[in-house]
Amino acid sequence: MSYHWNWGILLSPVSTGEPTTYLGWIISGFWVTVTVSLSAWVIALIVGSFFGVLRTLPNRLLAGIGTVYVAIFRNIPLIVQFFIWYLVIPELLPVSIGTWYKQLPPGVQFFSSSILCLGLFTAARVCEQVRSGINALPRGQRAAGLAMGFTQWQTYRYVLLPVAYRIIVPPITSEFLNIFKNSAVASTIGLLDLSAQARQLVDYTAQTYESFIAVTLAYVLINFVVMLLMRAIERRARLPGYIGGK
Template sequence: MSYHWNWGVLLSPVSTGEPSTYLGWLLSGLQLTVAVSLSGWVLALVVGSCVGVLRTMPHRGLAGVAAAYVALYRNVPLIVQFFAWYFVVPELLPSSAGAWFKQLPPHLQFLSTSILCLGLFTAARVAEQVRSAIEALPRGQCAAGLALGFTQWQTYRYVLLPVAFRVIVPPLTSEFVNVFKNSAVASTIGLIELSAQARQLVDYTAQAYESFIAVTLAYAFINLTVMCAMRWIERHTRLPGQLGGA
């Protein structure tokens, strides 16, 4: 193999004249990846929980709207959604709102679009997890809550959701990990996150193996951290008699 390995390139000053090294580029991309992914996950968890609850409501109109949301976001490729949110949606907004978005600094445009798109895409998947968990619970739990005088929303909040969320911690772990991996698609609209920084490093140094091995290790570290944290949460929130309970 004629490839010349040079791990020291990561510590070399960048050739653009910035006061940084190529490793600094990767670390800045890592920080942006974590920030976008965590922000998108918070949005996904909030929106997905609401949509998942609406899918199990007896009101057909609300359940239909929630089902349409899930069908739309699950059946359109993520990269198409990124392009739609960045290029199409600003043109469909009222002229004042569209002009305001276009006047933002490019970095903020990329960042806000990435968080919104990634969060709403993942929310559709979270919604299905929440719906499945609620529907898997014994019907008597809902009836018991209503018999105690709770309203429909109070029954969900105090009876159904506390149990449902404990049941779906394992599948939510997979969705949480997927958020970090899917954040790489944000580079297609210009966000210089971890994978984009890796490609930029290759363009400037031609050291492709070192760059992408470093990025692979970074993604592996993030995902292992997420899985360990979620496993800790699962272990400390499981209920006896439920899935995974002692």
């Protein structure tokens, strides 16, 4: 193999004149990926839970709204959604808001569009997990809550959701991992995340293998930490008599 390995290039100052090294670029991309993914996850968990509850309500209209949301966001490719949020949505907003948004620094536009797109896309998947968790509970739990005088909202808040969330920790873990991997698509609209920094390193150093191996290890580190965190949560959340419980 004639390839010339040079791991020391990562510690070399960047040729653009910035006061950083090529490793600094990777670290910068690492924090962008983590920040975007965690911010999007907050949106996904809140919005996904809301529509997941809607899909289990006896009201057909509200359940239908949840179904439409899932159908739209799950059936449009993620890369297309990124371009819609970055290029199309600002044109559909009121003129004053759209103009204000387009006058923001490019980095802010990339960042905000990525968070919204990734969060709402993942919310459709979280929605299905929450719906499945609620539907997996015995029907008597809902009836018992209503019989005790709880409203529909209180029944979900105090009876159904605390148990449903514990059941769906394993599948939610998969969605949590996916949101970090899916964030790589944001580089297509200009966000300088890990994947974008890898390509930038290749462009400036021509050290392809070192660049992508370093970025791959960064993704592995993220997933390893997420797995440890979610396993700890799963152990603490287990309920006897349910999936994963003892």
